[in-house]
Amino acid sequence: xxxxxxxxxxxxxxxxxxxxxxxxxxxxxxxxxxxxxxxxxxxxxxxxxxxxxxxxxxxxxxxxxxxxxxxxxxxxxxxxxxxxxxxxxxxxxxxxxxxxxxxxxxxxxxxxxxxxxxxxxxxxxxxx
Numbered sequence: 004x005x006x007x008x009x010x011x012x013x014x015x016x017x018x019x020x021x022x023x024x025x026x027x028x029x030x031x032x033x034x035x036x037x038x039x040x041x042x043x044x045x046x047x048x049x050x051x052x053x054x055x056x057x058x059x060x061x062x063x064x065x066x067x068x069x070x071x072x073x074x075x076x077x078x079x080x081x082x083x084x085x086x087x088x089x090x091x092x093x094x095x096x097x098x099x100x101x102x103x104x105x106x107x108x109x110x111x112x113x114x115x116x117x118x119x120x121x122x123x124x125x126x127x128x129x130x131x
Contacts, residue, residue: 004122005122006119006122007022007118007119007122011025012115012118012119013115015115016108016111016114016115016116017108017112019107019111021043021045022045022114022115022118022119023043023045023118023123023125024040024043024045026040026042026043027041027043027045028041029110029111029114034106034107039125039126040125043125044125044126045123045126046126054110056113057114058109060109060112060113061102061106061109064105064109065098065102068101069094069097069098069101072097
């Protein structure tokens, strides 16, 4: 199978679409993925533990965003009069929120880049 252009894969991943056909949605709920593409039948879970790398990417992106914003906030030490405990709590809430916002993107880009590196055919036809 020919490797699709990287630009096309990134575009499909950014729109949470199947990397093979570009039509099928990846997610059926907020965080729940379809097991395979509803249009072409491509498996979104080719092996057990497949999305471990996406979780690591999500963690790294979240850490980068939170640490960057934290370091920038140090430039304004008198910006707030909250206690240290309140600040720590707010940073933890912010980190969890950023991580949850990145989950779909991390999974989508992980699937897309993996498909670009080693393209595969759908296992079963989805529509008859």
